[in-house]
């Protein structure tokens with residue numbers, strides 16, 4: 001069993017091993033700390049902003065007129081993350097008719 005230079009995002013132990021793939025094909029990891037409440041995790045989800053539902057919240061808040069700074073504060077992420085999440089959404093305003 002090979003330990004990885006990966007830290008569990010929940011308990012920060014480095015006692016982490018690979019544990020197959022998720023439904024979406026992402027690498028899944030297993031935390032070997034018995035005291036840790038979250039045994040498996042995906043490294044891609046280390047940052048909250050990478051979660052699809054958070055990304056959707058960013059977009060929803062932007063559409064509702066929330067500023068980048070407000071969005072970041074409410075969701076607990078940096079405004080840079082908000083900006084980059086919005087930039088990844090192609091033509092957010094161009095194709096959306098305003099009512």
Ligand SMILES: [Zn+2]
Pocket residue numbers: 008009010011012013031032033036037038039
């Ligand atoms: Zn852990």
